[in-house]
Amino acid sequence: MESAAKTSRTFSLLESFVSFEEVAVYFSEEEWSQLDPDQKALHSEAMLENHRNMVCFAHFLHQMKTECRFFNGTQRVRFVDRQMYNRQEFVRFDSDRGEFEAVTPLGQPDADKWNSDQVFLQYTRSQVDALCRYNYELLQRNSVIGWRAKPTITISPTKMEPDSPNIILLCTVTGFYPVEIEIQWLKNGQPEKEGVAYGEELQNGDWTYQLMVMLETQPQRGDVYTCKVDHASLEAPVTVQWVPRTSSSAKSKLWTGIMGAVIGVSFFAMGLYSYLKAKKGESGFNKQNKAQ
Numbered sequence: 001m002e003s004a005a006k007t008s009r010t011f012s013l014l015e016s017f018v019s020f021e022e023v024a025v026y027f028s029e030e031e032w033s034q035l036d037p038d039q040k041a042l043h044s045e046a047m048l049e050n051h052r053n054m055v056c057f058a059h060f061l062h063q064m065k066t067e068c069r070f071f072n073g074t075q076r077v078r079f080v081d082r083q084m085y086n087r088q089e090f091v092r093f094d095s096d097r098g099e100f101e102a103v104t105p106l107g108q109p110d111a112d113k114w115n116s117d118q119v120f121l122q123y124t125r126s127q128v129d130a131l132c133r134y135n136y137e138l139l140q141r142n143s144v145i146g147w148r149a150k151p152t153i154t155i156s157p158t159k160m161e162p163d164s165p166n167i168i169l170l171c172t173v174t175g176f177y178p179v180e181i182e183i184q185w186l187k188n189g190q191p192e193k194e195g196v197a198y199g200e201e202l203q204n205g206d207w208t209y210q211l212m213v214m215l216e217t218q219p220q221r222g223d224v225y226t227c228k229v230d231h232a233s234l235e236a237p238v239t240v241q242w243v244p245r246t247s248s249s250a251k252s253k254l255w256t257g258i259m260g261a262v263i264g265v266s267f268f269a270m271g272l273y274s275y276l277k278a279k280k281g282e283s284g285f286n287k288q289n290k291a292q
Contacts, residue, residue, distance in 0.1 A: 030207060034139060061086055068132035077136075079128045083107065095128045148233035149208050151176035155227055155242045165218050169242060171227035174210040178232060185215045186226040186239075192217070219244040 032040070062085055069078040079095040091107030093100045099115050102108040114120055140146060151173045158168050173183055179201055185192040195216035201209045219225070223244055230237040 029203065029205075033207075034135070036135065036138075063087070066127075066131070068135070070132070070136060074133050074136055077128050077132045079132050081124065081127070083110070093124050095125065098125060100124075147177065147207075149175055149177040150233040151181065151229055151231055151238075153227060153229055153238060153240045155225070155240055157242065160216070166216055167219060169215045169217065169225055169227075171213045171215070171229075171240070172210070173212070173227075173229055175204070175208045176210075176231055176233065177208045179209050180232065181209075181211060182230040183211065183213045184228045184230075185213065186228055187217070188224055189226070 063083075065082045065084065067078075067080040067082070069080065070076075071078075077095075079093075081093040082089050083091045085106065088104065090104045091100055091102050091110045093114075099121065100111040102111040114124075152175050154172050154174075156170045156172065158170065160166055160168060169185070171183060171185065173181065181201075183198075185196055192215055197214045197216075199212040199214070201211050203209055213227070215225070217225070221244065225242045226239050227242075228237050228239045
């Protein structure tokens, strides 16, 4: 599995009007926590420089983005340094290639110059170990890499419309890390494909994530719905079940039917008892008359 870490530096030249948002570079909370103090200081300086230049109406934008890509930990590491001008990449260094490469004609002079400088070229090649592997191992020692959190799973039903037979089942999975997760709806043990909608992964403030998966369905008595979750923090997939409950009106009708049946049986028993008693009395009276 591939993972990547990125750092960005932004420089502006003077020309005409743009907004600060067009030249700002933002990090997510996770990306920011992975930066070392020097990288954070460099980003702050660049942002301040952008702000100062914006006062003078900056327009032309030069960006440098550095990426460390990891495959199976540090078994294979790829370092990519990208240079962009006005949001268009014009030259890059890729450790898999081992030299600078012009992406547009604008970058050809820079690529030729840096490739001919053996000292600078060797320094850039060394960033695979000096920057990427070093920071990966540092973060791993601080339990950032390899950390996992198990998800919490809940199912909540809701009605779309009061008179509609359809309901929405919402499987909410929270508190998991890393972000990769598989959530599946099952009905009576079989995967449901129709009526399923996935939300977006939302990041919590503690690095964990949450995700909701909706199922629109028309439940019948005896149906069993299951939300199945598979995640790297789990030894085996975890399932949570939901079974349709009988509604209050249905329960009322059921009890009314039962009570009616009980009353009917009671009256029938009383009538049968009275009939048999009367029959027995009539039979005894006839026998007495014959004896006389």
